[in-house]
Amino acid sequence: MLITCPYCGPRDVIEFTYQGDGNRERPDPVSQNFEAWNAYVYDRLNPAGDHNEIWQHSGGCRAHLRVVRNTLTHEISRVAFVRGDHGSAARPKAEDEA
Amino acid sequence: MAEYSAFSLLANALKGNKDWKPAWRKPDPKASYDVIIIGGGGHGLATAYYLAKEHGITNVAVLEKGWLGSGNVGRNTTAVRSNYLLPANTRFYEHSMKMWENLSHELNYNVMFSQRGCLNLAHTPTQFDDYARRGNAMRHLGVDAELMTPAEIKRLIPALDISSEARFPVVGGLMQRRAGTARHDAVAWGYARGADRRGVDIVENCEVTGFLRDGDRVTGVTTSRGDIRAKKVAVAVAGSTGRVMHLAGIETMPIESHVLQAFVTESLKPFIDTVVTFGMGHFYMSQSDKGGLVYGGDIDGYNSYAQRGNLPIVDEVMSEMLALFPGLARVRMLRSWGGVCDMSMDGSPIITTGPLPGMYLNCGWCYGGFKATPASGWTFAWTIAKDEPHDFNAPFTLDRFHRGLVIDDKGQGANPRLH
Numbered sequence: 001m002l003i004t005c006p007y008c009g010p011r012d013v014i015e016f017t018y019q020g021d022g023n024r025e026r027p028d029p030v031s032q033n034f035e036a037w038n039a040y041v042y043d044r045l046n047p048a049g050d051h052n053e054i055w056q057h058s059g060g061c062r063a064h065l066r067v068v069r070n071t072l073t074h075e076i077s078r079v080a081f082v083r084g085d086h087g088s089a090a091r092p093k094a095e096d097e098a
Numbered sequence: 099m100a101e102y103s104a105f106s107l108l109a110n111a112l113k114g115n116k117d118w119k120p121a122w123r124k125p126d127p128k129a130s131y132d133v134i135i136i137g138g139g140g141h142g143l144a145t146a147y148y149l150a151k152e153h154g155i156t157n158v159a160v161l162e163k164g165w166l167g168s169g170n171v172g173r174n175t176t177a178v179r180s181n182y183l184l185p186a187n188t189r190f191y192e193h194s195m196k197m198w199e200n201l202s203h204e205l206n207y208n209v210m211f212s213q214r215g216c217l218n219l220a221h222t223p224t225q226f227d228d229y230a231r232r233g234n235a236m237r238h239l240g241v242d243a244e245l246m247t248p249a250e251i252k253r254l255i256p257a258l259d260i261s262s263e264a265r266f267p268v269v270g271g272l273m274q275r276r277a278g279t280a281r282h283d284a285v286a287w288g289y290a291r292g293a294d295r296r297g298v299d300i301v302e303n304c305e306v307t308g309f310l311r312d313g314d315r316v317t318g319v320t321t322s323r324g325d326i327r328a329k330k331v332a333v334a335v336a337g338s339t340g341r342v343m344h345l346a347g348i349e350t351m352p353i354e355s356h357v358l359q360a361f362v363t364e365s366l367k368p369f370i371d372t373v374v375t376f377g378m379g380h381f382y383m384s385q386s387d388k389g390g391l392v393y394g395g396d397i398d399g400y401n402s403y404a405q406r407g408n409l410p411i412v413d414e415v416m417s418e419m420l421a422l423f424p425g426l427a428r429v430r431m432l433r434s435w436g437g438v439c440d441m442s443m444d445g446s447p448i449i450t451t452g453p454l455p456g457m458y459l460n461c462g463w464c465y466g467g468f469k470a471t472p473a474s475g476w477t478f479a480w481t482i483a484k485d486e487p488h489d490f491n492a493p494f495t496l497d498r499f500h501r502g503l504v505i506d507d508k509g510q511g512a513n514p515r516l517h
Contacts, residue, residue: 041499043350
């Protein structure tokens with residue numbers, strides 16, 4: 001599996017560290033909303049298809065990346081920096097994929 | 099239905115093995131059942147068997163999308179053990195172990211259960227202390243466990259590199275002698291035949307495409323072979339739980355699907371007569387009765403429903419194998435395959451009523467579901483029949499995360515890829 005890092009170009013997956021599901025939104029640290037924290041820690045969409053996830057190019061430029069990868073085919077349709085990727089913490093929308 | 103005995107084997111052998119009957123029927127699905135079980139793997143078939151045998155509920159259908167046993171029950175590395183730390187896990191898996199010890203007789207089907215032992219290797223004094231703690235926890239609950247020294251380990255597994263030049267020298271190990279392996283396909287076939295002859299319909303090539311609902315209540319399923327109604331719908335589709343729950347309108351679960359790869363070498367003469375696990379990375383190996391070394395390691399570590407893996411894990415598992423057994427460097431790998439695991443948020447399974455009324459859920463086995471097959475089916479059948487858990491599976495609810503009662507044997511937190 002190759003991931004195309006925006007800095008470094010296409011690199012083997014062994015250079016990257018999976019940081020998990022990119023759909024999760026961390027509640028405000030001072031929030032005492034139990035349901036929101038519970039959902040953040042334990043609930044996952046786990047889709048069979050395009051999945052919004054975070055990878056770090058830990059063996060390269062060390063940037064954190066937002067990757068949309070198909071969990072059935074391993075096909076990667078989008079890679080972007082997490083920083084500055086405004087509004088994409090929500091799960092991918094149809095217009096994002098276009 | 100074919101019964102197996104010394105006499106039937108001899109009689110059929112003399113007749114050229116031409117008169118064996120199929121082990122289960124191929125019925126068309128009926129319009130309705132008392133219980134539908136989605137998933138014709140080990141757990142689903144065991145559940146059907148114990149529903150019929152223990153609870154007299156025989157108007158049951160097992161719906162399997164592919165052919166029987168084509169999922170995880172045919173893709174695992176066959177190890178059976180009950181060497182856990184936490185009491186909820188130890189009690190559950192030890193119950194399973196006791197069922198394994200009688201399973202071939204129970205099913206009149208040789209599941210080739212072989213108590214060849216399972217040895218966890220320790221590579222640091224701290225890890226050895228940790229194994230001592232686990233061994234003591236096991237013995238407190240009546241499970242066998244013993245610590246082994248490097249010299250004892252070398253006598254047991256002569257090919258193992260325990261020298262001080264090893265990349266990760268062996269300082270000891272924790273052995274469970276009653277652990278071992280079983281023939282995974284035979285487990286599926288034995289339970290299938292046992293369920294079938296008690297009246298359960300096993301319907302293959304029948305994919306569930308949706309759920310029939312009456313308000314919140316689940317009243318049946320839509321399938322590629324028509325609608326089927328049922329008073330109770332049980333889901334035992336490890337690996338595909340996320341997908342099937344999406345069909346029921348449940349968007350999130352405390353589960354991620356990950357792929358686990360396994361490997362087998364060409365056949366060798368007897369090489370190792372136990373199950374051995376490498377505590378420094380993640381590697382486990384045993385030898386099948388055909389002679390192939392069966393082994394595996396970590397999951398690939400990112401969400402996947404693909405029943406195949408990627409090369410980095412192949413590379414890692416091979417290097418771990420050679421760190422333990424340098425003598426295997428020139429042995430050829432025959433096959434590799436991948437199975438999809440439900441990785442739960444605490445590494446422990448979920449056997450529960452719900453999450454919808456009329457639904458029952460069995461999932462979250464991470465990559466340890468095979469050893470649990472008998473107890474999983476037995477407790478799930480109890481839960482379905484009585485609408486409440488047995489003591490053995492009472493801790494394994496779906497809402498334990500919400501209630502702060504996680505069962506995290508490895509202490510990894512809500513990080514599925516690390517369990």
